[in-house]
Each structure stands twice: as C-alpha cells, then as structure tokens.
Amino acid sequence: MDPRAAALSALTQFQVTETTVGEALQRIADIALEAVPAAAIVGMSMLGEDGRPTTAVYTDAESPAIDEAQYRDEKGPCLDAWRHNTVLSVPSVADVSDAYPGFAAACLQHGVHSTLSLPMRAGAVAVGALNMYARVPDGFSSDDAALAGDVAAAGAAVLVNVSAYWTAFDLSAQLQEAMDSRAVIEQAKGMLMAASPDLTADAAFDMLRQVSQRENLKLRQVARRIVEGRGRTGGSSA
DSSP: OOHHHHHHHHHTTOOGGGOOHHHHHHHHHHHHHHHOTTOSEEEEEEEOTTSSEEEEEESSTHHHHHHHHHHHHTOOHHHHHHHTTOOEEESOGGGGTTTSHHHHHHHHHTTOOEEEEEEEEETTEEEEEEEEEESSTTOOOHHHHHHHHHHHHHHHHHHHHHHHHTTTSOHHHHHHHHHHHHHHHHHHHHHHHHHSTTOOHHHHHHHHHHHHHHHTOOHHHHHHHHHTTOOEETTEEO
C-alpha cells in the first residue's frame, strides 16, 4: 500500500466512541510521521487552556521546544499557516532568519533545517496547524506537501467528529490530559533508559508500546505504572 493510501486508511480506523480528543490528535501526529519519511518531528499547534497557541501533541519533545520561540515572538511559519489558512513550506530555515528570527534560531539549535506547516481545517476555518520538521534543507517535496495536506485534512475531519461525540467534555481539559500523559510517558522512558544505559529513546518507547499491546492497557497507564514503581517490562524490573 502506498504512503497516501496507508495514511488515509489508518485515519479511517478511528472508533469515535472509543477515542478522546487527545488520543485522536496523538494518532494523527503519529500517522503523519509514518506517512512522510522526510519528517523527523511532527507537532500540532492548537489553542491551550489560556487561549494562547501551544504544541499540545508531538512525536518528539523537540517540537514544543522549537515552537515555543514562535509563540513567544508571536510569529513563525506554523502560526502563519494557521492564521492565514495556507500551507507554508520553508526549504531552508537559515533563509527565514530575518522574517522569523526566534523560530529559525530554535530550529537550527535543534538540528532542523527545513519545515512544512499545514492548516488543519474544520470547514473554512483553521483550528490549528500540523507542523513537520526535517533534519536537512529542502527536506519536503511537492509530493510530501500533497500527502501531508491529505493527512491534515482527514485529521481535521476526524478531530471534528471526535469532538462532536465528546460534547460533554471540555476540549481544553482533554488537551491538558494529553500533555500530562505525554509527560508521564517521557518520564517512564527516562527511567527505562537510566536503568539500561544502552537503551535508546526509541527502544524505550517500543518497550512501553509492546507492554501496552500485550497487557491491553493504554500507553499512559503502562508509563504511570513504571513511574510509580509497579511496572515490569520483558521480565526486567522497571
């Protein structure tokens, strides 16, 4: 199956009755990362509890670290893609240091050299932005942009459907829960890596995911169990 078909097929697998807003957003980010090989990091800019932009969901902790610079300066390609409801490609981050000085500096500090930002549209309105970061200049082709656009559009539709189902819940609270879950997962990964110095961050995450699947628990439940000192992975004490 080609990347576009695989990504869109994955997006259709959501069970609205079983998916919270935070879980839907995280799955969309993961699908985007899988669908576009050039993307090393994927994040999603949305409104936080305080009404200001925040990176509520991401595939790598570097995403919010990079984005914070544009939120602080109130300018950056992610924000412009959202505000103007348009796709913004930055082939070379170094070339936009005048237009987006804080954002460009943060990108280069984290080894990001090109970016792609796409609005997540609910009808004619952008409710956020899907942001992709590459480690090389000219990382994203026109085909990548087209595929990412499909994922962003389908992802926004999923988000609208899930949000409609969970009307009894406060969206900001769910986004906060998503961020809290991510923090617990990152903490659990750090504990596993500290216990096994040769374990990489990706391997630690895979270990958590395998336990989640084997024990039919949500990833955040497995992570919380490890943080609380009650988890065991692959027979080794966490």
